[in-house]
Amino acid sequence: MMDLSNGRPAGKEAVKDAASERVMAELALAIHEHRLQPGAKLSEDEVGAVYGVSRTVVRAALQQLAHDRLVELRRNRGAYVAQPSVREAREVFEARALLEPRTARSAAERVTEADITALRRHIEDEHAALDMGEPGRALHLSGLFHIEIARIAQQDTIEDFIRQLIARSSLIIALYWQRRTALCESHAHDALLNALASGNGDLAEELMKSHLLDLVSSLDLRNVNSAPRTLQEALGG
């Protein structure tokens, strides 16, 4: 079985109920950090055993994740980590291109000193994770950077959308990333930070736009394997 406990104390302190939210967060993190691969089966009994809860709460967590399209529920067949299609991948990044540049502009107009220092430390964490050979964690932090910008823009609703899109982006990257770009484009985040720090909304919007384009171009979204990877069939070649 895959290890899902990830070291952390799993927050037994603040837990009264919210059991399903805890399970959901743990599963989401495991997906974000690529410890759970697309297509992995999430049996209710098994997950429940791992976290010491009943199927009831696991079901609730899985339904939440399914709503965010991180897992796919097949009727009477179980829950599986989602496998976004190429088309879905394109759509996710189109949606991000629609939402994030303008949000970056708003963020530049509302950013505070505290935000800047937080972002700066965030980027340091990213670099540290990369240097320590934890690409999964680095990727997760990289996503959080985008979410942080939405938070700074003070747009809770759009922040929620971006949160969903970034979660799905994590799956997309797991499926379609091509290794070539090794730098993990973290310079883009530095540039964005500078634009925000100087309050330059135009520049922030433009940087975010091109950053997203870079991201898409680092993916291999040719229509090969367009059909989802239920590929026992993919072996027929």
Add this chain to the structure above:
Amino acid sequence: MMDLSNGRPAGKEAVKDAASERVMAELALAIHEHRLQPGAKLSEDEVGAVYGVSRTVVRAALQQLAHDRLVELRRNRGAYVAQPSVREAREVFEARALLEPRTARSAAERVTEADITALRRHIEDEHAALDMGEPGRALHLSGLFHIEIARIAQQDTIEDFIRQLIARSSLIIALYWQRRTALCESHAHDALLNALASGNGDLAEELMKSHLLDLVSSLDLRNVNSAPRTLQEALGG
């Protein structure tokens, strides 16, 4: 108790399971048509009794609706139809302004003859509902018009977001609508249809943008009552 059965046969034919989805759809429709007011309590036992299912499936439905922000779940206290704050209302329409105009443009570029006739009939239904004195139903149809445009644009992901936003808009309108504009702005939909039919993406984008602005301006979003309507406290004035 409020009547939720709404006449329709409630689809006993296609039902094997999917019971929770049926309950969710029924509740969502009741909210969209303003048969359920913001703040209304949705007791699990009560809802279960209405639809003849157990609390288990009601809970699943309520959690889905909570994820869409149509209902609010208070821990150990139950589910209530959401009451968007003024701030939330603004954010919802800002998000719509970000997503829908560009989506209308895409729709204009991809619309088919069949789409046009479907939209045309849709508008007729809207007018009919208005004439027959069913403003709730007219409002619901009006929302579906927007969703239909997103569908035509062939952007499933963005369509999902727009669907959520329109559902919340329905609540916002229930709370903040001011009666003045009587025409219910349905001419805007006619104009949009024409722009789509002629494939004029620029015009469609522009019309959608101003349509949304009109919608916002028909709301009363002054910060009075900015705090949510848990207002037994609101009576302290």
Add this chain to the structure above:
DNA sequence: TGTGACAATGTTGTATACGATTATGTTTCA
């Protein structure tokens, strides 16, 4: 009469049980 503690009631959170569906393994017959 007003305030605080306590009991009663109702509702939600979670676990478990059972029927239904799907997947798997074995057997049998051509």
Add this chain to the structure above:
DNA sequence: TGAAACATAATCGTATACAACATTGTCACA
């Protein structure tokens, strides 16, 4: 030997049961 049919096992969908929590009503006491 191969394929179809059946039996078996595993997993999910739903209902029900019980415990935990919140709310409300009542009573005692200052």
